[in-house]
Amino acid sequence: xxxxxxxxxxxxxxxxxxxxxxxxxxxxxxxxxxxxxxxxxxxxxxxxxxxxxxxxxxxxxxxxxxxxxxxxxxxxxxxxxxxxxxxxxxxxxxxxxxxxxxxxxxxxxxxxxxxxxxxxxxxxxxxxxxxxxxxxxxxxxxxxxxxxxxxxxxxxxxxxxxxxxxxxxxxxxxxxxxxxxxxxxxxxxxxxxxxxxxxxxxxxxxxxxxxxxxxxxxxxxxxxxxxxxxxxxxxxxxxxxxxxxxxxxxxxxxxxxxxxxxx
Numbered sequence: 143x144x145x146x147x148x149x150x151x152x153x154x155x156x157x158x159x160x161x162x163x164x165x166x167x168x169x170x171x172x173x174x175x176x177x178x179x180x181x182x183x184x185x186x187x188x189x190x191x192x193x194x195x196x197x198x199x200x201x202x203x204x205x206x207x208x209x210x211x212x213x214x215x216x217x218x219x220x221x222x223x224x225x226x227x228x229x230x231x232x233x234x235x236x237x238x239x240x241x242x243x244x245x246x247x248x249x250x251x252x253x254x255x256x257x258x259x260x261x262x263x264x265x266x267x268x269x270x271x272x273x274x275x276x277x278x279x280x281x282x283x284x285x286x287x288x289x290x291x292x293x294x295x296x297x298x299x300x301x302x303x304x305x306x307x308x309x310x311x312x313x314x315x316x317x318x319x320x321x322x323x324x325x326x327x328x329x330x331x332x333x334x335x336x337x338x339x340x341x342x343x344x345x346x347x348x349x350x351x352x353x354x355x356x357x358x359x360x361x362x363x364x365x366x367x368x369x370x371x372x373x374x375x376x377x378x379x380x381x382x383x384x385x386x387x388x389x390x391x392x393x394x395x396x397x398x399x400x401x402x403x404x405x
Contacts, residue, residue, distance in 0.1 A: 187310030260288035276307025277393035335375035
């Protein structure tokens with residue numbers, strides 16, 4: 143079903159044009175929450191992961207072009223189209239290869255469910271930068287991390303920019319929210335806080351790789367991990383560096399840690 147739009151104030155495309163991330167997420171009624179996936183490649187990854195498409199917004203040339211297979215596989219999905227000049231008024235639209243898809247969120251899995259067979263997991267603690275969230279997920283998918291857990295003070299992984307930066311890998315790695323670190327210990331995990339400390343051990347210390355189940359905790363840039371989180375961890379870990387450099391971007395540090403500690 144294809145619909146021509148002539149105004150960005152058209153209520154049918156409010157989810158693409160005027161709704162905020164918080165409104166899309168709909169915290170008060172999470173089962174009705176939606177998110178926006180950008181570009182045909184990312185949309186395909188989400189569809190293959192079982193996410194339900196609700197509507198598509200694209201230029202007409204994409205209907206018979208690089209979005210044709212997406213439209214053909216979901217004939218019941220409304221497709222809204224308009225000229226490039228109109229659609230380019232949408233923030234970020236010109237960066238998406240001209241295709242946006244509104245999709246329904248899934249029910250968030252229980253912590254014990256996604257950790258049942260996991261051996262290496264990442265915990266993202268209070269990281270609010272969407273670019274870093276997306277980059278961490280991309281490294282997690284590429285380097286064998288079984289699941290990603292986020293504290294409630296972290297950014298929503300289904301934020302538009304986080305999804306785009308992750309290249310859709312957010313749909314490939316199981317993730318959910320973590321409310322208390324002791325729960326990880328109850329589920330048989332040792333925890334490794336990535337932080338500078340007098341008690342830090344090197345990332346290549348054999349004791350870390352010897353752990354059967356290990357959760358690597360990454361903190362926000364600047365302030366790093368809260369001291370309480372570091373105190374609760376089984377290990378405090380640093381990445382050996384040169385030239386008096388004391389830290390890396392959190393996404394870069396995560397990639398290094400994931401590679402070194404892979405199971």
